[in-house]
Amino acid sequence: MLARIPALKRGTGTRPYSVAAQAKLQRSLLYVPSSNERMLQNSLSSPSDAIIYDLEDSVAPKEKNRARIALLDFLQGQSPERAARTFVRLNAIDTPQFVDDITTVLKWPDLQGIVMPKIHSAEHLDKVASYVPEGRPLSIIASIESARGLWHAGHIAGWKAGQGAGNKVIVSSLLFAAEDYCADTHIIRTKTRQELLYPRSQMATAAKAFGLQCIDMVCVNYKDPDLLREECQEARRLGYDGKQAIHPNQVETIQSTFVPTEKGTSNKLKPSKALLTQHEQNSHEPPKSSPKWPTRMNPQLAHLDSTHPDQGT
Structure with a gap:
């Protein structure tokens, strides 16, 4: 029997029904290794809707402490206006x-x-929330990377902080980490991606059931724009709102595919001019030219840990 998904409760004050409606546009989410000072600086000119400063996969174990300190120093030098499009992957x-x-x-x-x-x-979200001071707002993008995570996707999407009425920690999005998911489930990747149709659909359904945004997997082959466009179009048809990027060259294709639509036009993808205009007004001006980034954005992708996740909660 599948894990029971918590019931939707309207008007109870337990959690907003549609977090996605309150969230800013997040078509592309670009990873930036926090251990690379040059990439940190280059990220300031990126047109990506969201920047994810990474302390996990793209940072070597021996560099973790240094990267953490460097990232805090970098963030503290930024204007408050950048915070809305800034995330940190722990x-x-x-x-x-x-x-x-x-x-x-x-x-x-x-x-x-x-x-x-x-x-x-x-329960993993409970632990994260326990470190956040009471009353401090914080949104969590929950990354689904295992069979257990997908099995409990409904519970994760429907989670609400339980530390009291003053707790403002929420889950805003579900994110699909395909490489780790395949390593955990022993799925064999193919060019057709048919083997990923079920988990991608299941995760999108869980996210939409609770009004969350859902973010599609990384296109690892960043040198193939046609493949990226194909993945983007496929994810858009599955109901995804955006896609992760590991190289700046991927941002334009992603953002041109995941165009917000007017309500009630699901059959014809009609761009929502109002939402795009509002987003442009709230964002920094795009750079006139693309920043220079090293071609190898995330070398750890080739060396994913294929061990099974911890069997605890």
Whole structure:
């Protein structure tokens, strides 16, 4: 029997029904390794809707402490206006780095959101929330990376902080980490991606059931724009709102595909001019030219840990 999904409750005050309606446009989410000072600076000119400063996969274990300190110093030098499009991906809750990660990034008073990898159950979110001061707003993008995570996707999407009426920690999006999911489930990847249709559809359904945004998997082959466009169009048809990017060259294709639509025009993807205009007004001017980034954005993708996730909660 599938895990029971918590019932939707309207008007109870337990959680907003549509977090996605309140969220800013997040078509592309670009990862930036926090251990690379040059990439940190280059990220300031990126037109990506959201920037994810990474402390996890793209940072070597021996560089974790240095990257954490460097990132905090970098963030504290930024204007509060950038906070709405800034996220930090922490290390998973069962790693030695998690506590230092979350306590450090919370020192930036303007931090609004984090990405939490390897969320396998709602209890994982309880642990994350326990480190956030009462009354401080924080949104979590929950990364689904395992069979357990997908099995409990409804509970994760429907989670609400339980530390009291003053707690303002919410889940704003579900994110699909395909490489880790395949490693966990022993799925064999093919060019057709048919083997990923079920988990992608299941995750999108869970997100939409609770009014969350859903973010599609990384296109690892960043040198193939046609493949990226194909993946984007496929994800758009499945109901996804955006896609992760590991290289700046992917941003334009992603953002041109995930165009917001007017309500009630699902059969014809009619762009919502009002939402796009509002987003442009709230965002920085796009750079006149693309920043220069190294071609290898995330070398750890080739060396994913294929071990099974912790069997605890």
